[in-house]
Amino acid sequence: MKAARRPEVRLPALEAYGGGGLEPDGDYDGLDIRDEDFTGADGAGARFMDCALTGCALDEADLPHARILDSVLTAPRGVGTNLAESTLRDVEVRDARLGGTQLHGAVLERVVFRGGKIDYLNLRKAKLRDVVFEGCVLAEPDFGGALLERVEFVDCTLKAVDLTAAVLKDVDLRGAASLEIARGVDRLSGAVISTAQLLDLAPVLAGELGIRVED
Template structure:
């Protein structure tokens, strides 16, 4: 069931002056130091990359399981089938990365910006994301099952068939982005803001929206899904 954004800009009557009760996500403040260009080949499992710029590096099939990226920038890198399970990204910026089948299962992302990514089939199940912004770009089949997201903002991006099944979302915002066929089955939400979603299309898990806030227009458009969830038939 799809719903478009319906946030109102004004407040009247009893709502005038009423404070917004949903907690806003804390955004990352990444300030990278002078970086050293990466001059190696591929990645190393459990490798330690500190203050490194990966500029247009082809990391196809690279094996960096458990690696640590601190104060790093990845610009225009190819991540097809890159093995980055349990990797840690701290104070990092990923710009224009692209790839299919990137494995980031159980990875940790803290104070990270992902900008204009073009990714498909990214495995982030069991991952921990804290103070992360995903801005612009398009990600297909994003797997965030059983992940923990805290202070995460999806902004101006397209998420096609994202899977948030059994994930825990705390202070997560979706702003001016498109959610197509989103999966929320088993998810837990606290202060999740969906009001500014450009297109809200929930495939499963509409009953897991407790703890989220939606706009009045979104409520109207999601009404058939809510009715079906509780077994109500709506007929003219």
């Protein structure tokens, strides 16, 4: 089992963001962006490099194909944020409060999600490499068709996970505080779980294998 490589984000001296909203294909470099309301903003293809985004509202923000690099997102909040087919590399996401975030087809490399709660996270057909979910709640995350390599779940609550057609390699689930798999339990090959988790998953595994359990 290979451990995930965590990002080492070292932000330079940042320049205060001057406002003005997001723009398609916008270039945001070395900015301190605080408490901005990006509700409904169109930032398709935007690039964030060496940025700190703190307390920003992202409801229905449209950011497909965005690139978020060497950045820290603290307390982002919003429903329906569209980050489809985006790239997150060397990123820390802290205390997120998000719902229905679209990251399908995205590429996540050396990313840590620490704290917070994310409902209905869509990671279908995404590629996750060296990603850590730590101390957070993931309710009904969808990893359908995704590739997970060196991914760790530490002190997380995982509710109704969908692993349909996912491919797992060096995925460590032992640290999950709670593990509930709704679909795709057959895709756990390539993951490691604890004995206690195996016992909890036994009814689901028996059902998947067509085993009748009777006393």
